[in-house]
Amino acid sequence: MRRPVPVFLPALLLALTVLGIVTVRLVVYEFGGPTARRKAVTVPPVDGVRITSMTVYSGRLPPCPEPAFDDYGHHDDPVIRPLPTGGPGISATYELHNEDTEVFTYTIRFMFLAGTIQVGAFTDEVVRSVRPGATVRGTVRPETQDPYTCPVTRVKVAEVTKVPDSELPPPPERCPPSGLRLTSDHTAAMGLRVVGLHLQNCGTDDYTLDGYPLLELLDTDRSPVDGARITHGSGGVSGISLPGSGFDEPAHPLVLKPGESAVSELAWRTDTPIVPYLRVRTQPDAAPVTLTLRLDLGTTGTLAVSPWKLPP
Structure with a gap:
């Protein structure tokens, strides 16, 4: 009633x-x-x-x-x-x-x-x-x-x-002025986090990669995080230094033709607090892209990064 x-x-x-x-x-x-x-x-x-x-x-x-x-x-x-x-x-x-x-x-x-x-x-x-x-x-x-x-x-x-907005990842339907589209994916298992970085040449010219993504960990106010370490290769992050993982393979120059892509992987062991942002550059003079990844690696953790490579 x-x-x-x-x-x-x-x-x-x-x-x-x-x-x-x-x-x-x-x-x-x-x-x-x-x-x-x-x-x-x-x-x-x-x-x-x-x-x-x-x-x-x-x-x-x-x-x-x-x-x-x-x-x-x-x-x-x-x-x-x-x-x-x-x-x-x-x-x-x-x-x-x-x-x-x-x-x-x-x-x-x-x-x-x-x-x-x-x-x-x-x-x-x-x-x-x-x-x-x-x-x-x-x-x-x-x-x-x-x-x-x-x-x-x-x-x-x-x-x-x-x-x-100047550092946002571009939407799928738009190619930024740089001619490069950077996106990410995220997986997790038993305390190990892995993020894939995907770089596509959506422009009209060839693009050369040599080495690793250039990374900056940013705090809530987008200032650099002190204490956390970024390492090329597995860097002691347990569970990723396995044959075929790609983390400890040597870096090789890559030339991406229009429409081609390259991938790199990030990995870390979980800790607190969370680092909200990761700023990524493909080269020192390239325009940055800031990803909101909420990296739970703490202030003294290690972020391992693999070299750029062609996708399987």
Whole structure:
């Protein structure tokens, strides 16, 4: 049964809205059950990003569902009362202000929480080409809204990364003025991280490579990281100095004709804290490309890099 709403309440809310007083919108689903409520937020900004309002559950909330087991240790799906699925849905509105002097593209990582428990995966919002002094507003929603999960009660900004547009990896459909397109992939296994760098000659001239990618590890403010070591070859990073891995093969000059590609690999053992950025150059005078890789190699770890080679 739905909660009865007094007849005077809509008129009162309308009057207060005209006066600029109302900043909260309530959507009531069921008497005594959870409700989705939009409320104003005054949390300080995180790296220029501030959540201004959120629509989350409130009221009498059901507990987070937990798997049940019978006396024999077999999984027994409990009967879980689903959350309401009507209304506006869970979301948060945010503002992003670029306080720098360059044009940046931002990646904002949001967490949806039930108290202190994260509900679902991170949700990443990419905000492109924000000019200096500009403010951009947006709305974020969880990637999935499963009614058989914990009720989201708050949203927070978990992380903000940003790269100058002049150093962004180009999109697949565009060839940059340098004629070179640099991209990356990422795999992980048992504490060992491996990233592949892929360089494609998308221009009209031959391009010569000789040796290794030129790398810089950058901190949250994109300043060089002190202490971490970049080594050519396996460099003592356990698990990669195996025959056929390519890390300890000698470097050879390569000539990439238009349309051809080269690859290099990076590897490290996991540690904390995380180094968010890696700046890559193909030659000392080449335009840099900054990749947001979140390298969890710590401040004293070793990053191994293999020479450029043709893909298999």
